[in-house]
Amino acid sequence: MFIDIVKKVFRVTKAVTQKRQAVVDVRHHAVRPTANYRGQHTVDYELCIGCDSCNKICPVHAITMQHLPLKKQNIVPEVNLAVCIFCGLCEDVCPTTPDKAIKLSGGRFDMLTGGLHANQQDFWVHADIPQSYIDSRLEEEEAARVKKELAKTKREAIAAAKKAEEAAKKAEDNNDGAQK
């Protein structure tokens, strides 16, 4: 009898104090973390080549392209998570290798559970591009442009010189012929 009571007390204390296995706080831990888990997107603006493939393939039109004040690679995807169905086709179709510019496999699972969302913007994945990156890209483009122009002027100068030389040679030949 006494032993029974002790057993019961022991069992109850164990049940109360021990952490129960079934309880996982899904706000902070994925119940089943898998490598292919399709969650919130990450957009790597440095890898993105602005090919617009993800926008074209998206079956629910959740992706819009953000325009940058650049000449080349001037679009970067933004994803509306309220529309997205997490099919992962955008990642499949992304041509950058080896890392994809838009990725949702292995993405965050807690996007809808982390507190209250008063703002619609919480359901958008923006590529937060710092001004410095745009400036550097602009500088690069400017440098490339200047380089190209220089090359062009140089090429033109060479071509002009060559032409002049040829003309001179021709004139010389003519002169020679005339003298003979």
Add this chain to the structure above:
Amino acid sequence: MEKLKELIGTFDVAYVENYKKVWIKAKLNKASDLLGVAQALKDEGLKSLVTVSPTDFPEENKFEMNYFFEDLLTRRNAWIKVDIPRELDRCEIDSLTPMFPGANWHEREAYSVFGVKFTGHPELEYFLISQDYYGKFPFRKGFDWKAHEANLIENMNTIFESFENEHVENEKRIGHAGSRTMLNWGPTHPASGPIRLKVEVDGEDIISVKPDIGYVWRALEHLVEEKDFIGALVALERICFMDNTNSMLCYAQAVEEIAGKEITPFAAMMRVVLGEIGRIVSHLMGMGGFFNNMGLMTLFMWALDVREYFLDVLEDYSGARIATASIEPGGVRYPLDVNLLDTLEKAIQKYEDTRTEFYTIFLKNPTMKMRAAKTGIITAEEVESFALCGIVARASGVKTDIRLDEPYAAYDKIDMDYMTAENGSAMNRFEVLFKEMDQSMSILKQAIADLRRGIESGEYDPQKDHMVKIPKKLPAGEAISRVEWSRGELMIHLVTQDTIPPEDQSAKRQPYHDGRAPA
């Protein structure tokens, strides 16, 4: 087959040819011959008309009607085509409903979305589409979807008003004296699925039941037309979430046939694995739902517990538990991590541990037998005439299973048999459901063994073999593809066409989908 070919050849046909192993494809020159051909086919033994599907060719100003006849017993099928004019007042054809009762809903659907009039149809009313599409025939090319969707509020009001009118009419017709009344069962009833049953009752007696199955009509054919053939996958898998892998599999096969590509043996075996998991997941839900509707929730809970283990496999493979998007044209979407097979074996083990309890408590349940053994009996003749399929057909003793009749993926390597029962009652259907679960487990075990053997011997490369490239632009073509999914037979008729304005390079398609529901 040759006899069938000769038989069709006696009519005025443009061509008659073999298509795949079990089909004869023929085109009639005159629409007036249709009744004669249908009668001849019926006498020959092709008693089931699976579906009726028009294809719209606005440039040639014609509808091409496709009729699919099947003989469920001897695996001889016929695909009959015939052209009819496209103008709304002239597109008429003889109805086959008096001859094949199964054609009823398919002809009504074709009438609702294409405006093809079937002369001699007993009740040619609008069907499946919502009230705001009545009389607009949305699947005709040239229907302006954007303009229609712009009037959202008006469309909603049309639907509400029609419900209101229906209610008022019922009130007038039935009156308030006596105990007769009209009940709407579903579509948001948890047990009804997306069906609305208009049940007329007198006290506790049911006088008539009229089903309305259009609650989840989302113009799938139009959705697929809008997207390219990869983007269409996510629309296709949503035909039914419970078993999403098989519907994608069916579509992928149709695309591959048009593109003329063969998938690798590894991908074919992976398709078997994914397809069977889809079937198991759906069957567990179905088994639970059967008892749930009888008021006993225990099996549902237990079945869902087992189901989780199989969903884990799907999640490990594709990253999603329900909407997996895991089968693409060209193979399967992801490479295989060999550890997945261990997870799968664990899931099978879980089922086998629980199986005895399922069997002894529920399958041998005396109360269930009392209630279900004489309920909803469908005879083998009814199965044939209504072209029923899947579990419903097999529970009535009809040996039909597309996995065996027309093996797809790697089912030709698998050792399996028809799972049938005898009387065709609700209890027999539950029995077949249970037998099929066991069968699926055995198929999975064979597939796992094959995959392990292939990977060890170097025959399969699980990292590379999963996919062959399918060109982005499909050639113009036409294909049908059939799979056995958990709900019976799924058939997709896919027509692709090159676009007429040459500046648009992408291939434009006219897809068509027809699912055969097991009643």
